[in-house]
Amino acid sequence: MEDKIIVKNLSKIFGKNPEKAIGELKKGKSKNDILRELNQKVGVYDVSFSVKKSEIFVLMGLSGSGKSTLQRLLNRLHEPSQGEIIIDGTDITKLNKKELRNFRRKHFCGMVFQNFAILPHLTVQENVEFGLELQSVDKPTRAKKAIEVIKLVGLEGHENSYPDELSGGMQQRVGLARGLAVDADILLMDEAFSALDPIIRRQMQDELLEIQDRMQKTIIFVTHDLDEAFRLGNRIAIMDDGGIVQIGTAEEIISRPANDYVKAFVVDMDRSAIFTAASVMQPVEDTAFEGDGPRTILRKIRKKGLTGILMTNTRKELKAYIRASELADYINKNKDAENIPMNEGLLHEPASVEENTPLNEIINMYTDHEFGPIAVVDKQNKVKGVIVKGAVIAALSESYIPGENGKT
Numbered sequence: 001m002e003d004k005i006i007v008k009n010l011s012k013i014f015g016k017n018p019e020k021a022i023g024e025l026k027k028g029k030s031k032n033d034i035l036r037e038l039n040q041k042v043g044v045y046d047v048s049f050s051v052k053k054s055e056i057f058v059l060m061g062l063s064g065s066g067k068s069t070l071q072r073l074l075n076r077l078h079e080p081s082q083g084e085i086i087i088d089g090t091d092i093t094k095l096n097k098k099e100l101r102n103f104r105r106k107h108f109c110g111m112v113f114q115n116f117a118i119l120p121h122l123t124v125q126e127n128v129e130f131g132l133e134l135q136s137v138d139k140p141t142r143a144k145k146a147i148e149v150i151k152l153v154g155l156e157g158h159e160n161s162y163p164d165e166l167s168g169g170m171q172q173r174v175g176l177a178r179g180l181a182v183d184a185d186i187l188l189m190d191e192a193f194s195a196l197d198p199i200i201r202r203q204m205q206d207e208l209l210e211i212q213d214r215m216q217k218t219i220i221f222v223t224h225d226l227d228e229a230f231r232l233g234n235r236i237a238i239m240d241d242g243g244i245v246q247i248g249t250a251e252e253i254i255s256r257p258a259n260d261y262v263k264a265f266v267v268d269m270d271r272s273a274i275f276t277a278a279s280v281m282q283p284v285e286d287t288a289f290e291g292d293g294p295r296t297i298l299r300k301i302r303k304k305g306l307t308g309i310l311m312t313n314t315r316k317e318l319k320a321y322i323r324a325s326e327l328a329d330y331i332n333k334n335k336d337a338e339n340i341p342m343n344e345g346l347l348h349e350p351a352s353v354e355e356n357t358p359l360n361e362i363i364n365m366y367t368d369h370e371f372g373p374i375a376v377v378d379k380q381n382k383v384k385g386v387i388v389k390g391a392v393i394a395a396l397s398e399s400y401i402p403g404e405n406g407k408t
Helices: 019-025 031-038 069-071 099-108 123-132 137-151 168-181 198-215 226-232 248-254 260-266 294-304 326-335 359-368 389-395
Strands: 003-014 041-052 056-061 082-087 107-112 186-190 218-223 235-238 245-247 287-289 306-312 318-323 352-354 372-378 385-388
Touching: 003 019, 003 069, 003 218, 003 260, 019 031, 019 041, 031 041, 041 069, 041 218, 041 245, 056 069, 056 107, 056 226, 069 168, 069 186, 069 218, 099 107, 099 389, 107 168, 123 137, 123 168, 137 168, 168 186, 168 198, 198 226, 218 226, 226 248, 235 260, 245 248, 245 260, 287 294, 294 306, 294 326, 306 385, 318 326, 359 372, 359 389
Parallel strands: 056 218, 056 235, 107 186, 186 218, 287 306, 352 372
Antiparallel strands: 003 041, 003 082, 235 245, 306 318, 372 385
C-alpha cells in the first residue's frame, strides 16, 4: 500500500531560538536540559515515520510525550522547527499561507477533539455544514452532504436538535460528522473519545471502525489509552519525551517491546484480546477433497500422521472434518468391499473462524468444541490455515512471538 504521509526528521521547539536547542539536542542534551538551560520546550524532536493510505495510525503516549504536538505539525497548526512533511508528494513545510490554506481544504477533514468543539447556537445540521460553509460550498450541496454524513454517524432524526439537547456520545458524533462532511483524505482525531463514559466510548470506537471500512480515510488518532490504541490502530507509534520509541502493529508491540518503557505499557495487556487467529494459525498439512474415497482420505491422514483431516472442495472452501479413528473403523468394517462409499456420518461440522478473530473467542470455542482443530478461513470460506490447542496455549505465554515458536 502506498504512503500517504512521509515525515522526515521533524522537530518542534517552543522558544525563541529553536536552532540552538536542536544543536544542543544533537550533542546529547535532554529535553529537561533544554528547558532548564535555554528556557525552551521540546515538543517533538527528530521524528521520522510514514503513514499508509487508508490507515488508522495511532499516536499514543503519556501526557507530555509529544503526541498532540506531532499531530498538529502534520497540518501545520504548529510550524515545524525543522524537517519535512510530505503528503501525496508535496512537502507542506515549503508552502506559503495561501498554498497551505488551499492544500488543507483539499486534503484535511479538520480535527475531531476531546471536547467536541461544536457550536452551541447551531443545530446538528448547521454544525455539520459549518466546514463546508467556510469552503464557500453552496447551500443545497452542503445540506445534501450534511444529511448523508448525519445518517452515516447514526444521528438521523436529530438534524434540528441543538447540542445541549444531545448526550455526550451524540455530541461527539456531530464533531465526527462535521469532519467527514468536508470529504477530504485525512482525518485528525485528538483524544476524540476520552471524555465519554466507557460504554459510549466503546460504541464510538465500533462506529469509527465501521465508518472507516466504508470511507477509507487516512486517520491520525491520538490517545493515551493503550486499549483504545490497540483496538483502533492498524499501526501504533508509542511516544516518549518528544520522540517515537516504537512503531508497529498491536501484535508486534506486545510481543517485541522495544525497551523497558514500552514493556511497562504492555505488561498488563490481555494477550488473548490482541492476538488473532492469523497470529496462531499453522499451515494445513493436507486436505481431503469432496469426491475422495475413504481409503484415499485415510492414506493422506496416515502419510502426514494426522488425527483428522479437513475436507474442502476444489476451490478450497471448507466443507467438513473427518476423524482418523472413525474413518479407520469404518474402512475396517467394510474391508472386503471393492469400492467403499463415503458415509455421511463421518463428515462432521468443522469449527472455523476468520483470520481477524481474537484469541479470547477462539479459547471459548475450544471449550465448546468436542474434537478437531479450528480451521481459519477467509470471507469466501476458503481455508487459510488451522489452529491447534497447543498453539493457543503457547500464545498466552509472554515468550510467544508471532512468526516464531513453531509457527511459520
